[in-house]
Amino acid sequence: xxxxxxxxxxxxxxxxxxxxxxxxxxxxxxxxxxxxxxxxxxxxxxxxxxxxxxxxxxxxxxxxxxxxxxxxxxxxxxxxxxxxxxxxxxxxxxxxxxxxxxxxxxxxxxxxxxxxxxxxxxxxxxxxxxxxxxxxxxxxxxxxxxxxxxxxxxxxxxxxxxxxxxxxxxxxxxxxxxxxxxxxxxxxxxxxxxxxxxxxxxxxxxxxxxxxxxxxxxxxxxxxxxxxxxxxxxxxxxxxxxxxxxxxxxxxxxxxxxxxxxxxxxxxxxxxxxxxxxxxxxxxxxxxxxxxx
Amino acid sequence: xxxxxxxxxxxxxxxxxxxxxxxxxxxxxxxxxxxxxxxxxxxxxxxxxxxxxxxxxxxxxxxxxxxxxxxxxxxxxxxxxxxxxxxxxxxxxxxxxxxxxxxxxxxxxxxxxxxxxxxxxxxxxxxxxxxxxxxxxxxxxxxxxxxxxxxxxxxxxxxxxxxxxxxxxxxxxxxxxxxxxxxxxxxxxxxxxxxxxxxxxxxxxxxxxxxxxxxxxxxxxxxxxxxxxxxxxxxxxxxxxxxxxxxxxxxxxxxxxxxxxxxxxxxxxxxxxxxxxxxxxxxxxxxxxxxxxxxxxxxxxxxxxxxxxxxxxxxxxxxxxxxxxxxxxxxxxxxxxxxxxxxxxxxxxxxxxxxxxx
Numbered sequence: 001x002x003x004x005x006x007x008x009x010x011x012x013x014x015x016x017x018x019x020x021x022x023x024x025x026x027x028x029x030x031x032x033x034x035x036x037x038x039x040x041x042x043x044x045x046x047x048x049x050x051x052x053x054x055x056x057x058x059x060x061x062x063x064x065x066x067x068x069x070x071x072x073x074x075x076x077x078x079x080x081x082x083x084x085x086x087x088x089x090x091x092x093x094x095x096x097x098x099x100x101x102x103x104x105x106x107x108x109x110x111x112x113x114x115x116x117x118x119x120x121x122x123x124x125x126x127x128x129x130x131x132x133x134x135x136x137x138x139x140x141x142x143x144x145x146x147x148x149x150x151x152x153x154x155x156x157x158x159x160x161x162x163x164x165x166x167x168x169x170x171x172x173x174x175x176x177x178x179x180x181x182x183x184x185x186x187x188x189x190x191x192x193x194x195x196x197x198x199x200x201x202x203x204x205x206x207x208x209x210x211x212x213x214x215x216x217x218x219x220x221x222x223x224x225x226x227x228x229x230x231x232x233x234x235x236x237x238x239x240x241x242x243x244x245x246x247x248x249x250x251x252x253x254x255x256x257x258x259x260x261x262x263x264x265x266x267x268x269x270x271x272x273x274x275x276x277x278x279x280x281x282x283x284x285x286x287x288x289x290x291x292x293x
Numbered sequence: 294x295x296x297x298x299x300x301x302x303x304x305x306x307x308x309x310x311x312x313x314x315x316x317x318x319x320x321x322x323x324x325x326x327x328x329x330x331x332x333x334x335x336x337x338x339x340x341x342x343x344x345x346x347x348x349x350x351x352x353x354x355x356x357x358x359x360x361x362x363x364x365x366x367x368x369x370x371x372x373x374x375x376x377x378x379x380x381x382x383x384x385x386x387x388x389x390x391x392x393x394x395x396x397x398x399x400x401x402x403x404x405x406x407x408x409x410x411x412x413x414x415x416x417x418x419x420x421x422x423x424x425x426x427x428x429x430x431x432x433x434x435x436x437x438x439x440x441x442x443x444x445x446x447x448x449x450x451x452x453x454x455x456x457x458x459x460x461x462x463x464x465x466x467x468x469x470x471x472x473x474x475x476x477x478x479x480x481x482x483x484x485x486x487x488x489x490x491x492x493x494x495x496x497x498x499x500x501x502x503x504x505x506x507x508x509x510x511x512x513x514x515x516x517x518x519x520x521x522x523x524x525x526x527x528x529x530x531x532x533x534x535x536x537x538x539x540x541x542x543x544x545x546x547x548x549x550x551x552x553x554x555x556x557x558x559x560x561x562x563x564x565x566x567x568x569x570x571x572x573x574x575x576x577x578x579x580x581x582x583x584x585x586x587x588x589x590x591x592x593x594x595x596x597x598x599x600x601x602x603x604x605x606x607x608x609x610x611x612x613x614x615x616x617x618x619x620x621x622x623x624x625x626x627x628x629x630x631x632x633x634x635x636x637x638x639x640x641x642x643x644x645x646x647x648x649x650x651x
Contacts (some may be wrong), residue, residue: 034419082614089621092358097565097617098575104610111603225426225563263472267434270427277424278412282554 003137007251010210012142014250015149019204021234021242022156023197029173029194029237033091036077036098038201039224039270040105045202046209047113050120055076060124067202076191080200084187092285102221109217117216120209141210148207152200154268155241160239169193174235226253226269233273235286238241249273304499307582311495314589317486318485320530322484330596338486340549341364341576343494345588346581350498352570353579354507355534356514357414359406361429362542362569365402370545370550371436373398374475375468377551379443391481397548397576402543405432408427410535414528429566438473441469475550482552482606490548494541499580501537510534535585575616599639 007102020042020168026136027035045067052063082101160166167283168189171179180186208223209215233246249269255269307512318335321327339464344366361613377394413424440451444465461467469475469545501507512520521527572591576583594612598605 028419034422082618085618086621089617092352092574092578093621095358095615096571097614099571099614100610100617102612104607107606107610111607226432229423229427232420236419261438263438264434267431270431270434273427274412274431275425277416277420281416281420285419 001132001186001256005136005138006254008138008142008146008252010251010254011247012250013254014247016147016204016208016211016223016246017203017227017230017250018149018243018246019152019200019207020223021231021246022152022239023200023204024228024231025236025239026169026193026232027197030169030190031081031083031087033094034094034098034228035083035197036224036228037084037105038197039220039222039227040102040109041071041075041078041198041201041220042205042223043109043215044074044105045205046120046219047109047213048119048202049206050118050209050215054121059148063198064203067206068199071198071202071205072195075194080138080189080196084190106217106221111215113287115217117214120213122210122213124210139211145207145211147241148203149247151238152203156239165189165192177290187264198231229270229273232283233276235283236286238283238285241283241285300503304503307424307495307499307585310582311488311491311585312547315484317568327382327594330599331593334592334596335484336487336552337484337549338589339484340545340552341569341572341588341592342491342585343545343548343570345576345584346491346494346498347538347571348500348543349573349576349581350534350538350541350649352573353577353584354502354514355510355531355538357409358419358532359425359535359538360563360566361425361427361432362538363561363565364425364429364432365539365542366546366565367407367432367558368401368547369395369471370556370561371439371475371546371558372401372541372546373589374550374556375441375443375476376479377447377547378466378468378475378478379448384503385563387481388486391486391551392480394551395486395544397545398547399540402546403540405543407535409531410532410539410548411528414531414535415552426563426566429563433562435556436469437472439469439496440467442467447636453623470640472557474555474557476555478551478554478556480552480554482548487548495581497537497541501534501583506530506533565635566592571613575613582607 014216020038021042023038024035027033027038048070049060049063049067052066053060060068078101082097082212083094086097122141124140124144128137129143130137135197158166168179168184169192171182171184172186172189176186178274179189204227205220211218227246228243230249231242233249234241236242240282252272253265255267256265261267280286318327322332333385344362346357348362351357351362373394376397377390378388384393409425409428414419414429434452439451440454442449442451442461444461447463449465470633499572502511509520509525510533511528512523512525513527517527546561567586572588573584575591577585595605595609598608601608
């Protein structure tokens with residue numbers, strides 16, 4: 001029973017990582033940049049939902065939608081102001097800019113909402129389902145998280161595979177110059193990618209804080225790094241890779257916590273990542289490119 | 294007399310600048326013209342300068358992005374302090390004990406760098422970056438679970454238990470207490486020691502860059518395949534740069550730790566690694582003098598912004614983004630140079646007109 005309960009909480013945590021990692025991987029795929037500010041967009045999303053539901057007494061669905069709208073606008077704004085001018089700059093300059101944006105979001109949040117942790121009330125309440133005569137307790141939020149992750153994954157696969165915009169995205173990630181020659185608006189496509197990634201971050205923020213209710217300006221930082229690890233683990237730039245990477249990472253973390261040691265769980269997660277990358281240097285589903293001379 | 298080579302001249306200028314800065318600060322201290330908060334920052338500034346110079350060796354000279362440099366600082370800090378405390382009765386002379394501790398810290402961080410470098414340096418680009426990040430986090434996590442004590446029988450090391458199970462004999466002392474870190478450190482680090490460490494670091498790094506090995510390392514950065522095809526041993530030279538960089542970071546860590554009475558492992562996390570990376574990028578990749586200046590200015594800057602109180606970190610973040618935009622955005626760069634072109638000739642014209650009128 002403990003195994004099953006660990007597995008479900010692992011899947012639930014992994015689903016959150018997967019949703020965040022999808023944002024990372026899409027942005028990386030198209031803009032070839034590590035968007036370190038992504039984790040802080042999660043935090044902003046969680047705060048917006050928190051204020052919407054507890055201060056203004058709006059229903060949870062409206063709170064989530066509002067968080068998505070705010071984060072989408074924020075993501076597009078960040079891209080326009082900070083990343084777009086640097087499109088041809090060396091990648092390190094872009095990374096430092098992303099770190100600057102991340103500092104800005106964290107410290108602005110600290111100014112606006114203070115660093116005192118807020119207790120996030122779960123968007124679905126604290127109800128849980130008991131199975132096997134109370135032997136196994138599953139919280140409703142865990143199930144919702146897993147379902148949300150599956151729906152998002154299916155929708156994204158459909159979107160990138162079938163729609164015109166999705167095709168444009170894939171074209172841009174393969175070759176921006178050629179895509180532009182085919183009449184694709186590259187700047188608009190990149191903005192849409194940031195918008196989708198940030199909307200996903202808002203959902204992830206709400207789900208994360210519903211399961212782990214402490215909300216602080218630094219809440220997004222560690223899940224951000226973990227999800228980034230998950231994206232690399234699955235092969236950065238690959239959408240199914242981010243999904244698998246996120247789920248595996250969540251499961252490894254919870255099993256590590258449950259069976260080996262609570263303090264060492266992060267070390268175990270990162271050790272698995274290192275071993276995987278040494279065996280498969282481009283991640284689980286990443287494309288192995290050979291260098292031509 | 295032979296005319297000095299350009300490279301040697303540049304080296305002498307760098308040493309000279311650091312020495313002059315040291316003398317000026319010493320004069321300010323002796324005349325009492327320096328605030329106490331700034332005086333407390335002097336040793337950390339020295340440690341950060343060493344960190345920035347050593348990271349520049351990996352990022353700027355070797356060309357590999359490392360996001361876990363603080364991990365090596367942590368290794369150096371903890372082994373350095375453990376060495377310092379356990380050598381207390383053997384070497385009573387403090388400056389010698391501090392030097393020995395820094396060397397031990399540097400050595401152990403160098404060993405860690407070599408061990409990590411062998412598997413990691415096979416990876417490339419962003420993958421290498423994420424693995425160094427992972428190693429930094431692993432080092433932090435492991436130090437958080439480490440318990441070390443010392444008594445007459447020698448060092449006792451325990452992992453994942455607690456301080457009481459170290460079974461120390463009477464008169465023994467717990468040094469590393471898991472997540473509580475090390476407390477009760479005697480503050481041995483001095484500004485002079487920091488200055489000496491900067492000079493040693495500069496000597497090592499500048500001479501490495503200006504040697505046959507250094508040119509091999511830079512060749513690998515510019516074009517790995519071409520360098521490999523003329524017979525440069527990739528792993529050997531990459532490892533050389535990486536391990537040197539790690540060892541220097543360890544020395545900086547030992548210096549840094551012995552400036553405080555308490556250190557904890559979480560101080561040396563991802564954020565510290567990023568802080569150092571910001572110094573390196575703002576100072577200019579591969580530009581050692583730039584790293585020194587950026588590390589100094591950016592450590593003092595938050596102190597100077599203290600009057601803005603809560604807003605200072607927001608301002609810091611905005612300044613960071615604006616600098617990156619100003620130095621890399623083509624439109625903005627073009628605008629600035631246009632502005633300069635337009636201003637300068639018009640100034641000259643005005644001057645001429647003035648002369649005619651007069």
